Every structure is written in structure tokens, then in C-alpha cells.
Amino acid sequence: MNLDFWRDRRVFITGHTGFRGSHLALALKNAGALVFGYSLPPATNPNFFEVANIGQGMNSTFGDVRDAAALKAALEYSQADVVFHLAGGGGLRDSWDRVSDTYSSQVMGSINFLEALRETATVRAVVMMSSDKVYRPQAGADLKESDPLAGSSPAATAKACTDLVLESYLQSVFAPEKYNKHKIALASARMGAVIGGGDFANESLIWQLAQAAQGGLDLPLKNPDSIRPWMHVDDGVSALLTLAQALLEKGPQASGEWNFGVGADHQLPVGQAAQIFKAKYLGNPFQKFELTTKGSKHGLLNCEKAQAELQWQSQVSAEQALQKTAEWYKQYFG
Known part of the structure; x- marks a missing residue:
């Protein structure tokens, strides 16, 4: 992971107030990036976003990814060339208490995000946060990117649906063979809890x-x-940054699904x-x-x-x- 790569680079993060998003924003700020965030307010009290004063030194907007107009406006304002989409998460267990909200925030929120990308002039690399729970479990086998998707909870199934939505965009709007026209490389980062x-x-x-x-x-x-498996958040952040850099440097060759784990x-x-x-x-x-x-x-x-x-x-x-x-x-x- 080359931190110098991020100096003065404009980066947009959805879900920057969450645990993983806050750590990502902090790492990018420390690397000298110009960071823009769009997210709901922190979901817990206390929270890392406020404890570590993540909002200082970055442009932070509180908003819902289901608000397509507000999301599009924030993305356009950032003039970012790299985007990380982490919004729309939530715990596996509590997703059963808010099934409709889980699907609407993850699936429709991601569709709003992908649609906003269609009208951006600056974005070149996009990393969408996924989960190891999108796979159908296979006894005695490590899970590969080509394995079938499934879901054991609304949160897991919504992530699997989002990965399928991304795949449809990669087959059409952001197809690699059309890269010279849209100039955006997109990838899904699948990892477990950190x-x-x-x-x-x-x-x-x-x-x-x-x-x-x-x-x-x-x-x-x-x-x-x-x-x-016990994965530290620093490894999770390095995975996201490494994948984004590859998308910028290799374009559509780095598009698609990627596993990151221990x-x-x-x-x-x-x-x-x-x-x-x-x-x-x-x-x-x-x-x-x-x-x-x-x-x-x-x-x-x-x-x-x-x-x-x-x-x-x-x-x-x-x-x-x-x-x-x-x-x-x-x-x-x-």
C-alpha cells in the first residue's frame, strides 16, 4: 500500500461515519488526501467518528443514500476521482428487526449511487464494500469469487443483491469494452468483519x-x-486502498469481485x-x-x-x- 499515492487526491466516501468508514477516512486524511464524506450521522454513542474527531480536516455531509438528489449533489461537489461506497451496512442480527430498511438502504442506495456515477465527469475508480456473507457456505472449502451467492439474513442477502446489481452495471453501462467512453473502473471488495x-x-x-x-x-x-477469523481494521483499510489504486492504474483489468481476508x-x-x-x-x-x-x-x-x-x-x-x-x-x- 503506497500512502504517497493518495496525497492531494480527491476521495469521496459514503458511510464515512461508520466504524470501517471512519478508519478509512482517517487513513486517507493522514496520507494527505482531500476527503469528502456522505453518510447518516453516527449510529452509536459513543462512536469512533466523534471520538477520533474524524470530521475535522475533511468535508462531511450528513445524508441518506436513498436520497438520490442529495447523494448526486454531494458527489458532484467533491469532484473526486476515487469513490468508496460503504454506506448501507448494518449488523446481521439486527437486520431482522428492520428488513425493509436494510434492503432499501443497501440495494436502492447502491442503485442511486451507481446512477449518480453515470453523470459524473471526474470519477475514475470505484470500490463498493461487500461481505464474506454473500457466499453460499461450502463445507471444507475456501470461498472463491466465482462461488455462488446466497444470503442467510436480510443484511447478507442485500449485499448479495448489491453485488448482482454491480455485475449488471459492469455488463452494460460500465462495461470494460466501453471504458474509453465512461472511463470508470468498478470493483466489489468482499471481506468479513474486522x-x-x-x-x-x-x-x-x-x-x-x-x-x-x-x-x-x-x-x-x-x-x-x-x-x-480475526482481521484487524488496518488490514481492511489497506485492502480498500490497494484495490482503489489498482483500479486507477489498471482500469477495467482490476474491475469485478475481490476477496480480502485472513x-x-x-x-x-x-x-x-x-x-x-x-x-x-x-x-x-x-x-x-x-x-x-x-x-x-x-x-x-x-x-x-x-x-x-x-x-x-x-x-x-x-x-x-x-x-x-x-x-x-x-x-x-x-
């Missing part, structure tokens, strides 16, 4: 662990044997991750033990394409990710 400082979502395990550690309590875990060595049972987090938070040693296979596993993304063509791979180990996250929350509470 951890890091500033995640204050109610359903976030890390936020619950941080509050328990601060209070000197042990957090009861529902599925301590569930094996999950390897099997980043997998830990929830119970062990909780022990490591608490130990790092309190400054205590923890007992390492071998990964067991008795727990349920979350599907791993096959990232060979990103490794081979973008030279991208995760840099932060699971233990390092938990340590960095624990240190952030300790400083926050301190």
Missing part, C-alpha cells in the same frame, strides 16, 4: 469484552468454541480470543494452546487472486490484532 479500536456497536463482541475488562468482569460467552493461522476460538484480549488489556500473560477443531468454523475467503494480482495480504496477526485493539480501548477508558 476488529479494532472504536467499534462501539451493541452487538460487537470486542466492545462487550472491552467493557467487561474495564469493569474487572468475565464476559459470559454464548459460543466460546466457535472458530472465527489465512487459517488467523483463526481462533472465541473463548481463546477473549482470554487474549483480557490478558492484553490487563497486561497479564496468557496461556497459548493449540487450535481445536471441535467448534463451528466460519468460512474462510480464498484470497489468492488479491495476493497474486494486487500483491495484497493481511499483515496483522490475530494476536497482534487483539493486542492493538485492547490497547486502544484501555487508552479510551483511561
